[in-house]
Amino acid sequence: MKSEHDLPFTDEQRRAIHHDGSSLRIIAGAGTGKTATLTARFAHLVERDDLQIGDVLALTFTNKAASEMKSRIIDQLDRSYSEFWVNTFHAFCQRILRTERGRQGLPAPRILEGQARRNLLKRTIEHQQFPAYGTRRTELVRQALVLVDRAKDELLTPAALLDNANAQNDPQLQDLAVAYTLYQEALVFGDRDFDWGELQTRVIDTLENDPATLQRWRGRFKHILVDEYQDINRAQFRLIELLAGNGRNLTVVGDVDQSVYAFRGASHTFLSEMSRSYPDVETVHLTRNFRSHQKILDVANALIDVNPHDRQQLVAHDGRTGNPPTVTQASDEHREAESIARQIARLHWIDDVPLDRIAVLLRSVQMGAGPIEGALEAVGLRSSSASGADSTDEASRDVLAVFRLIDEIKPGDLIRILISQGADPVEIAAAQVRATREEQSLVDVLTALDPLLAPAARAALDEVAALKDRPLPEQTYEATVLCGRLPLGETVTRDDYRYMRSLRRIIERAQDVAERGGTRAAFIQALESANSPLPEAGDTTSVVQIMTV
Ligand SMILES: Nc1ncnc2c1ncn2[C@@H]1O[C@H](COP(=O)(O)OP(=O)(O)OP(=O)(O)O)[C@@H](O)[C@H]1O
Ligand SMILES: [Mg+2]
Structure with a gap:
């Protein structure tokens, strides 16, 4: 992504970036540069002489949003800093609790x-x-x-x-x-134990009931910036209220039409009725959408028009326009995939659109990429799913994961095997979050987790270790058995068929390498380069990107 430093900010964005003296609310639709404005404001503030980086706190809701925000901020800073306060609400509360409990000699939550x-x-x-x-x-x-x-x-x-x-x-x-x-x-x-909600309520409780702690944290941050404020819930609203005091240094950014956490108690009224809590709040509207052309925005406008509150239409920056989106219905996922492949083939072969200008967006790559990859392959087009590696070759990715684990335990490889064996991706994602939070390695967390994953993780590692001294082609076959992906049932799907076909290719290659006295390391290298996430040099147009929304 282009560094926010280089963006030609509009006057309305600039006004929000440089605003001073009262709380600020930036209300704007999707893709209008809200996060860009917020991160530019963060960078602008910390570069002011009277502020240090630790004086500015930025909060958001998901780990993904927090890490994206952090990298967008780092991109704009002239030097490196170690103390960053760019967190999710939960991580932020965990940080406060760790500090406060540390002061009292209590263990971290x-x-x-x-x-x-x-x-x-x-x-x-x-x-x-x-x-x-x-x-x-x-x-x-x-x-x-x-x-x-x-x-x-x-x-x-x-x-x-x-x-x-x-x-x-x-x-x-x-x-x-x-x-x-x-x-x-x-x-x-x-x-000692906290659930995620308890982190927030405990911090709020402490700030409400212990004046010394309140004094320490209120005023600790000279500026507080909150992205996606429409998703705030009562606890988070109260937390900000406690930290921000009169709110003079509070900046919030939100879009009522994008409220996604209503099921979790979020209420966008905290955004729309902000002046009740912060009477001197100033509002900046960002009116230009930088992400899409007008024909796409027209569809979005029609969808959000049914929302009950007042809203502004999304307008494309520079009045850009293009082809209107079309809707095609298909009776099942295979017909859908064929129709997508046909359209892409037409765009590519007849209209000369380079493949790297075409993307297929899915809700989840695991759920839906298979049929689309198959259909594209059938019309002679290669595809690459968002995970990077060539998704037309699941088998070599399985083999690679197992082979790499033989020599070195890496979380990504272990996860791949556990998920392909049927482990719940949600449990694994939770373990991943926990590993980051507790600053432990994911492998440690996975093997220590009870009661579901630990035995599976240990068993997988044992099975992998047992492969170590077998001949290379046999190792290859066993690796795919271990991943539980060989089709053993009565019906064989097109995906199964493709898997078997590429497995046969890989085993032949393993035989080749073994006959020439090659090592497993050499074989891994050959597989990795064949499975390289980047298309060969000069061949960047040959792959259709399949990615999640
Ligand atoms: N002034 C500008 N000129 C050109 N591009 C811009 C400008 N401001 C923002 N952008 C670009 O527009 C895109 C959308 O920006 P951003 O993600 O900040 O929007 P957002 O309003 O936060 O979106 P969302 O509603 O999805 O959270 C980004 O690629 C960003 O770099
Ligand atoms: Mg945003």
Whole structure:
């Protein structure tokens, strides 16, 4: 991405970047440069003589957004800094708690999530009767955990929730409130474990009840910038209120039409009614969209027109226009893939559009790339999925993952094997988050995780180690068995067929290398270069990109 330094900012963006003296709200539609403006403001502030980098805090919601924001900021700074406060709300609260607990000689908070969290709840409610749920314990556990998260986002204590349930005379809610009460008692019992919601509520609680701590953190940040403010929930709103005081140094950016966390208690009214809490707030609207041409924006406008609140139309910067989007319906994923491949072939062969100017966007590469890759291959076009490696060759990626693990344990390779063996990607993603947060290696976290992944991770590593001294072609075949991908069922899909075909090619290559006395390392190298994520030099137009939205 072009560094934000070099962007020809519009007057309205510049006004937001240099704003001073009161709280600021930037309201604008998708792709209007909101994040660009916010990161430029961050860079502008820290380069002011009266501010240090540690004086500016930027908050957002997901790890992905936080790391993107960080790299967009770093890109604009003239020198390197070590102390960055660009975090998700949760990571930020974890940081505060770590510091505050450290002052009191307490250990850092430990995050309880996934199965461990379910187990805690199951254990604590074991001997309790739940009249409305009866024997439907699994359902109770599932709903109670969702409710616990929602309640914490809304700053509702178990007692408040129970009162609520009693007042409404709602037996189901009463059961859930009891489960929340027991869970919460167990969670805080050892003063070590936190769920994600608890990180926020505990920080808020401390700031509200301990004036010395409040004084330490309020005023600690001379500027607080929040991206995607439409997704804020009550707890996060309160946290900012506590930290920002009168809000003079608060800058928030948001788009009511993009509110995605309503199911989690987020309320965009915090954005639209901001002047209630911060009466002197100034508002800047960004009116130009830099991402798309007008015909695409017309479709987006039609979609968000049904939203109930006032909104501005998305307008393309410079009035750019192009072909209108079209909608094609297909009866199943294979027909859909064929229709996409046909259109791409027409664009490429007849209209001379280079393939690297064409992308296929999917909700998830794992879910939908296979048929599209197959259909493209059938019309003689190669594709590359967003993971980088050539996705027409799943088999060599499996073999590579196993082979690399034989010599060196790398998280990415282990994850690939675990997922292909059927591990839940969500559990793995959670482990990944935990590894980053706890600054541990993912392999350590995966092998220490209980109870689901640890045995699978260890078993996979043992199986991989057992391959070490087998002949190369046999290792190759066994690697794909280990990944659990060889089609053993009665029906063989087109994907299976492609997998087998490329496996045969790889085994032939392994035989070749073995006959010439080549090592596994040499074979890995050959596979890696054949599987290279970059097309060969001078051949950048030969690959259609398949990527997730
Ligand atoms: N003044 C500008 N001139 C040219 N390009 C710009 C300008 N401002 C922003 N952009 C570009 O527009 C694109 C969208 O910017 P950005 O991601 O900041 O938008 P956003 O409003 O935060 O989008 P979203 O609603 O998806 O969060 C980026 O590629 C950015 O570099
Ligand atoms: Mg943005």
